[in-house]
Amino acid sequence: QLVESGGGLVKPGGSLRLSCAASGFSFIDPWMTWVRQAPGKGLEWVGRSRGKKDGGTTAYAAPVKGRFTISRDESKNTVYLLMNSLKTADTAVYYCTTEGLLHLAAMDVWGQGTTVTVSS
């Protein structure tokens, strides 16, 4: 199970940190991914954190690269999405997912999402 938190209203240029708490599986190896969905729009991949055995590296979509950072705290079974220099275009529901936990190369466990609104 994945439970996101930390969403809310923030002004353009501001920062926000989202959390995604995992339970029911070992947190060390799974790849963890963030996906967002703007109001009335489709799904957009934000970025991923690879598992420890795969180097623990991160990758980001072009629109957020340099502004967003994914990290994880294995002791808390939690992955974070730190969002800086927020823009109105970042307004969306943010989902965290596992990637390849149960099904190869697929986003297979999803949280319920947390809403981020960037507005003055």
Added chain:
Amino acid sequence: EIVLTQSPGTLSLSPGERATLSCRASQSVSSTYLAWYQQKPGQAPRLLIYGASSRATGIPDRFSGSGSGTDFTLTISRLEPEDFAVYYCQQFGSPNTFGQGTKVEIK
């Protein structure tokens, strides 16, 4: 970046009918890396198909996936009332990309 284009944008069908959804990639995608998701209003997406043709855990067998290269298809053999939703294809990569979605609505 691989662009996925889904068609049609909206599919209007009746319960019991067959639904055929298309996903076309801008360049060849390994079948291993093609997945389909279902999303209902107000809910998170749910994985249906991975590896282009393998059903995810708990997915009924009326859902099937096929295709290779640049052309992939999701078929729902007989629509149940709970199948009316938006469906997305997705390719695994860096970056991952999604199609824009196909809405299956009740006719």
